[in-house]
Amino acid sequence: MRDVLLVAIGAVPGAWLRFRLVNHLEPLVPRKHWATFAVNITACFALGLISALEHACGPRPPLGLLLGVGFLGSFSTFSTFSVEVLQAWLAGARRQSLALLLGSVVVGLLAVMLGLWLGA
Amino acid sequence: MTLLPDRRLRFELRELLLVAVGAAPGALLRWQAAVQLAPAVGGEAITNLIVNLLGSFVLGFLAGPIPRRTALVLCLGIGFCGSLTTFSSWMLDVARLLEAAQPGAALTLVAVSLVAGLLCAGLGLLSSRWLFRRR
Numbered sequence: 001m002r003d004v005l006l007v008a009i010g011a012v013p014g015a016w017l018r019f020r021l022v023n024h025l026e027p028l029v030p031r032k033h034w035a036t037f038a039v040n041i042t043a044c045f046a047l048g049l050i051s052a053l054e055h056a057c058g059p060r061p062p063l064g065l066l067l068g069v070g071f072l073g074s075f076s077t078f079s080t081f082s083v084e085v086l087q088a089w090l091a092g093a094r095r096q097s098l099a100l101l102l103g104s105v106v107v108g109l110l111a112v113m114l115g116l117w118l119g120a
Numbered sequence: 121m122t123l124l125p126d127r128r129l130r131f132e133l134r135e136l137l138l139v140a141v142g143a144a145p146g147a148l149l150r151w152q153a154a155v156q157l158a159p160a161v162g163g164e165a166i167t168n169l170i171v172n173l174l175g176s177f178v179l180g181f182l183a184g185p186i187p188r189r190t191a192l193v194l195c196l197g198i199g200f201c202g203s204l205t206t207f208s209s210w211m212l213d214v215a216r217l218l219e220a221a222q223p224g225a226a227l228t229l230v231a232v233s234l235v236a237g238l239l240c241a242g243l244g245l246l247s248s249r250w251l252f253r254r255r
Contacts, residue, residue: 004148011147012140015203019139019194043208051212065151074147078205079175080198082237083183086245105230108211116215
């Protein structure tokens with residue numbers, strides 16, 4: 001029961017922050033999907049950092065559930081990423097679509113690795 | 121007399137409530153999929169893939185011409201699907217495979233997620249267009 005609450009308590013602000021950030025960044029970036037990109041990359045870096053710290057300091061299950069599974073899992077999103085890549089492609093913005101696809105994977109992976117390296 | 125006379129504030133609270141109502145079960149489902157299914161299917165990387173594909177299908181569906189769109193997108197789309205699916209855990213799973221000197225498995229996880237993710241989103245969108253086709 002405590003674990004259920006930890007995940008839920010992390011998840012709700014994670015989703016709120018993503019929702020608000022994407023809406024706030026939208027006027028600043030050329031297309032909405034770059035706001036999702038920024039959210040996902042930030043979450044990748046933070047999850048890498050948390051994962052490395054857990055590895056170094058010993059696992060802290062409650063903190064991992066709250067921040068890793070709840071907050072960051074909820075903050076980052078795969079579904080919005082895949083739907084936005086598809087929508088950009090269908091709208092004829094094929095280079096944007098490919099740039100978003102490849103950029104998200106490459107930069108996301110680098111961000112996780114940077115987090116893992118900094119936390120180690 | 122209303123408790124919240126400011127219409128804009130009430131509107132924003134309603135938005136946040138809808139997102140929260142979707143987000144909590146989304147994250148719980150992802151977490152329980154990892155806890156219950158991971159031993160059977162070969163690890164959290166696979167359960168994360170499964171929830172990511174499921175969420176892509178549902179969000180693709182919501183991107184179509186559905187009725188009551190705003191509320192459903194807030195609750196099921198931004199809340200539930202956004203929370204159910206995870207980009208960061210996917211990337212962490214890939215990084216761990218690379219660390220474990222399994223570049224082939226890492227590449228497969230990336231490729232399968234991308235191709236199947238786009239397919240699921242497309243299938244969701246198509247089925248939504250087919251169901252709610254405007255006459």
